[in-house]
Amino acid sequence: MLRPNDTQGKLIIVEGIDGSGKSTQIDLLFKWLQSQGRSVYFSEWNSSELVKSTTKAAKKAKTFTPTTFSVLACTDFADRWENSIYPLLKAGVIVLADRYAYTAFARDVARGVDPAWVRSMYSFAIKPDAALFFRVPLEVAVGRILGARAELKYYEAGMDIGFSDNIVESFKIFQGKILDEYNKMVDEFGLTVIDGTQSVQAQQKIVRSIVKKVLKGWEGLPNPDKKDIGVQNLNITKHDAGKGKGDKK
Amino acid sequence: MKEPIFYGAGFPYRKFEGLSGKLIVLEGTDGVGRSTQVKLLRRWLEEEGYAVSDTGLRRSVLTQAGLDEAKKGHTLSPITMSLFYAADFADRLENQIIPALQAGFVVLSDRYFYSTMARDTLRGCRPEWVRNLYGIALKPDLVLYMKADVKELAKRLIQGRGLNYWEAGMDLHLSNNLYDSFVKYQSCVIEEFDKLAQEYNFVTVDANQPPDRIFEDLKEHIKMLLYNRQPKTKRPK
Numbered sequence: 001m002l003r004p005n006d007t008q009g010k011l012i013i014v015e016g017i018d019g020s021g022k023s024t025q026i027d028l029l030f031k032w033l034q035s036q037g038r039s040v041y042f043s044e045w046n047s048s049e050l051v052k053s054t055t056k057a058a059k060k061a062k063t064f065t066p067t068t069f070s071v072l073a074c075t076d077f078a079d080r081w082e083n084s085i086y087p088l089l090k091a092g093v094i095v096l097a098d099r100y101a102y103t104a105f106a107r108d109v110a111r112g113v114d115p116a117w118v119r120s121m122y123s124f125a126i127k128p129d130a131a132l133f134f135r136v137p138l139e140v141a142v143g144r145i146l147g148a149r150a151e152l153k154y155y156e157a158g159m160d161i162g163f164s165d166n167i168v169e170s171f172k173i174f175q176g177k178i179l180d181e182y183n184k185m186v187d188e189f190g191l192t193v194i195d196g197t198q199s200v201q202a203q204q205k206i207v208r209s210i211v212k213k214v215l216k217g218w219e220g221l222p223n224p225d226k227k228d229i230g231v232q233n234l235n236i237t238k239h240d241a242g243k244g245k246g247d248k249k
Numbered sequence: 250m251k252e253p254i255f256y257g258a259g260f261p262y263r264k265f266e267g268l269s270g271k272l273i274v275l276e277g278t279d280g281v282g283r284s285t286q287v288k289l290l291r292r293w294l295e296e297e298g299y300a301v302s303d304t305g306l307r308r309s310v311l312t313q314a315g316l317d318e319a320k321k322g323h324t325l326s327p328i329t330m331s332l333f334y335a336a337d338f339a340d341r342l343e344n345q346i347i348p349a350l351q352a353g354f355v356v357l358s359d360r361y362f363y364s365t366m367a368r369d370t371l372r373g374c375r376p377e378w379v380r381n382l383y384g385i386a387l388k389p390d391l392v393l394y395m396k397a398d399v400k401e402l403a404k405r406l407i408q409g410r411g412l413n414y415w416e417a418g419m420d421l422h423l424s425n426n427l428y429d430s431f432v433k434y435q436s437c438v439i440e441e442f443d444k445l446a447q448e449y450n451f452v453t454v455d456a457n458q459p460p461d462r463i464f465e466d467l468k469e470h471i472k473m474l475l476y477n478r479q480p481k482t483k484r485p486k
Contacts, residue, residue: 050329054336066262067339067385075332082326112262120381124328161262 001119002101002127002189009089009221010214011126013100015182016134017175018156019141019148020196021203025134026098028204029211033094038215039223041088045099048079059155066111069155073104074121081125089126092221101125102133102189106181110174111161129214131189132207136196138176145171253347257384260343270350272387273471274361277395278438279416280406281456282463286395287359289464290471294355299475302349305359309340327372334365335382342387350387355475362386363449367441371434372421391474393467394442394451399435401457403428 005011012029014022026042033040046055055072058064064072085095101122108118145152146168154160157167158174185191194206253265275283275290287303294301325333338361349356362383369379406412412427414420418434419427446453454466 050325063340063344065260065339065343067260067343068336071332071336071339071382075329075336078329078332079326082329114258114261114384117258117381117384120378121332123378124375 001123002125003123005089005126005129007086007089007126008092010094010218011085011089011097011128012094012130012132012211012214013097013102013128014132014134015099015102015106015191016136016196017138017141017179017182019144020134020136021144021200022132022134022196023098024200025132025194025203025207026096028200029207030096032204032208033096033211034223037223039091039093039221041084041093041095043080043085043095043097045097045103046073046076048076050079051076059153062154062160064155064160066108066113066161069111070104070108070113070118071121073108074118077101077104077122078124092219094215094220097128100128100131102131102182102185102191105185106178109181110177111158127189130210131191132210133182133186133191133193134196134203135182135193138172138179140197142172142175253350254388255384256386256388257381259385259387263343265347265351268347268350269353270355271391271474272346272350272356272358272389273474274358274363274389274392275395275467276360276363276392276442276451277397277456278364278402278435278442280402280409281395281397282405282460283359283395285460286464286467287357289460290357290467293468294357294471297475299355300353301357302345302354303357303359304341304345306334306337306364309337309344327369327374330372331365331369331374331379331382334369335362338362338365338383339385342385347387358389361389361392363392363442363445363451367438367445370441371418371437391470392449392451393470394446394453395456395463395467396439396442396453397456399432399439402435403431406431 014026016022030040030042051072055076058068058072085097089095104118104122105115109115152167152171154167157171159167159170161170161174163173164170182191186193192210194203196203253259253268273290275286277283284305287305291301291303346356346358366376366379366383370376403412406416412431414427416435417427417431418437419430421430421434423433424430442451445451452470454463454470456463458466
């Protein structure tokens with residue numbers, strides 16, 4: 001469903017349920033690649049300014065349905081895709097994405113939309129050069145989220161679907177369904193599974209070795225200042241890599 | 250009462266039953282006089298005793314703010330624009346149109362997704378991609394396609410509210426003046442519509458006629474749907 005990479009750039013993405021530790025890993029990867037003198041750009045799920053006002057209003061009014069939720073998430077992705085990710089890949093930049101189309105395939109299907117429909121909706125995007133799926137048992141991920149955060153949000157917990165009246169219970173059921181979808185996609189899309197229960201350092205070592213393989217013999221856009229020059233030249237707003245605030249939902 | 254029929258995926262997580270109303274769509278290019286006809290038809294249908302609900306593109310509470318913002322800044326790329334419209338459409342379909350049909354209303358839709366599809370395709374979105382996206386759409390009971398010549402459309406707009414940037418397709422850089430661009434762009438739109446008319450079984454109504462004549466033609470087709478009556482005039486091919 002996703003096109004092959006037809007650009008000079010490299011696309012590396014991380015996936016996993018909430019609390020899988022993927023944002024920590026991609027942040028470390030981002031800094032490491034920068035220190036290597038690479039032109040790197042970071043893009044985060046649900047971060048388009050254009051879609052933000054709409055998403056915010058709809059969340060507040062609780063007017064989202066699984067379909068509108070899905071289409072708006074794709075709108076956000078498309079805006080980032082057309083205005084930053086794709087042009088930068090063409091320029092030969094390494095693009096790192098915290099969540100990619102697979103997030104939609106897992107989450108929107110868990111919310112009840114048609115799997116083939118949502119896959120086709122994202123078919124304008126390319127297949128990443130590396131898709132890293134941080135897999136942790138449900139209890140571990142849920143424990144991390146509930147331990148670190150005061151409150152679960154309505155949509156994040158899948159409350160609109162009616163899994164349970166209890167928000168914590170609903171969150172667990174919803175995340176479990178998302179995890180099932182991820183597991184199904186490992187073979188379908190050739191995701192690279194990383195055991196997210198290992199130490200941060202041990203995981204990062206694996207991540208870097210995978211990325212080294214992807215970049216072997218590849219030049220890309222040079223970065224003399226060790227800053228993301230490509231980003232500035234294309235006049236595209238720079239995003240900061242995961243600041244540990246958790247996912248934007 | 251009937252089971253709803255969708256073009257594709259529909260809404261698998263939700264069962265919609267008992268759509269006792271009728272969904273009637275008015276399609277046609279900019280300046281063809283759709284909104285005038287919607288008003289006339291609404292009044293007539295209400296006189297006939299039908300409860301009427303009307304809806305049109307970009308009327309969803311969900312996406313209004315974002316779409317207006319985007320149009321001001323011209324920052325939307327084709328796929329993003331297409332998806333924004335699809336979100337608006339999905340919202341109105343699930344939250345307005347289908348509930349109204351369940352309540353037995355005649356829903357008059359000032360355009361549906363066909364216009365959006367024509368516009369997206371002309372801006373480079375893959376036709377199959379757009380078709381899949383609108384697999385969520387409910388099949389209307391009747392699609393009335395108001396077709397007029399480009400020259401006639403331009404004349405009406407110039408004598409009325411004037412030509413605008415988007416209706417002239419200025420973003421496609423077909424020409425650097427508004428009139429030439431309008432003619433070129435709308436000719437392409439009409440071509441797309443003609444293809445869609447075949448694919449989706451539109452009933453074509455000659456919109457070069459004066460408004461009262463168009464109204465009569467539209468009424469004939471609607472009567473046929475509501476009362477199973479044969480039209481007095483021959484259906485244009």
